[in-house]
Amino acid sequence: MRVTKKYLAPAILAVAGLALAGCAPSTSTPEPGTNGEDLAPVNVAVITSETGPLALYGQAYLNGFEAGLDYATDGTGKVDGREINITHADDAGDTDKAVTAAKNFIGDGYKIIAGTAASGIALALAEQAEQNKILYISGPAAADAITGVNDYTFRSGRQTIQDISTAGTFAGDVKGKTVLVFAQDTAFGQGNFAGVTAVLGGQGATVVSELVPEDATEFTPFAQKINDVKPDLVFVAWAGATSAAMWEALSQQGVFDNFPVVTGLGDVSTFGAYGPASEKISFLNHYFGGAAGTDAEKFMIEHLEKNGHVADLFSPDGFVAAQMIVRAISEGGGDDVDEMIASLEGWTFDSVKGELTIRAADHAVIQPMFQARLKAQGGTYVPELIKVVDAKTVEP
16 A cells, blocks of 8 residues: 655646656557566545644545555555555635546546545535546545435545434334424534434424524523423533533533433544533434444454554544445456446445445445443543444434
């Protein structure tokens, strides 16, 4: 496996193209792979955040990707004798940068692009994939709109509906129950309210919301409103610097004593962010280190630790992407996009989280999810598995 960085200006690319053309073999030169020569490498571009607000997510994805490539190629970095040449580009959370990088890669003949943690970027790259008829495998980006967006786009992680469906498992049969979405009055919060309404409301729950102004700093009045509603389940969707104050207000108003509270367990860096409420919250979870107990997970964790990393929320997304790429190259040669797509559709395989299936109709990844809790340990908090949620239970 060869890993390179790509930050080339168009002029440099043009000069490089002329130089390569001048050095092209004559018709009498043997083709790669004959007379004992190596086969031509398969070029794969990975576009994700290495800097910017989602850099931690991007790094976890990249670390998992490296482990997955070693796992899927038995440490060779090759498929059927062809080296996989990985080239990175940093999108820095910027859609324009990502699209520019993708266009450069496509112009250079790349047939496979993977990556990004931002849903808006993933949708823009999906558009490029369809226009140029290349294979695109999205990363941790969770927007449901990515699933089924076109024939050329796949994903390697979970999607929002799977998060919300996992939250619903804490309430059992939600028919006739009241679910309150406690969130900021932002696109993020409104999106979660819409998602809970679609998923749990579709299962018979009455879904209401308490949307808090984004600039609010005092959360006691809003926490009191939760007690007034008396919901059967509180679903919290929150982000940003006010998280600690919000959780403290819910704790002070006795919300955790009165109702089950569910939210998503984030990456390792957030485990200590919930304060005194940590052990009272039920966490839906895509992944945390040690949750799955599979052979693939053991391989990934060992690989990460050898390289100074820890298993994190989006490590499996990178691992799965690498497995999918190896599968696609093996079946489609790395050049025939239609064959690569066909090889992934309907594919069932073992990975970090267990058995996964890529649904042929829309490329959703059918996968198990997790219920978790946080437990105090050594002055901090660590996740503990409550239950593995069966993939069918949370299937989109």
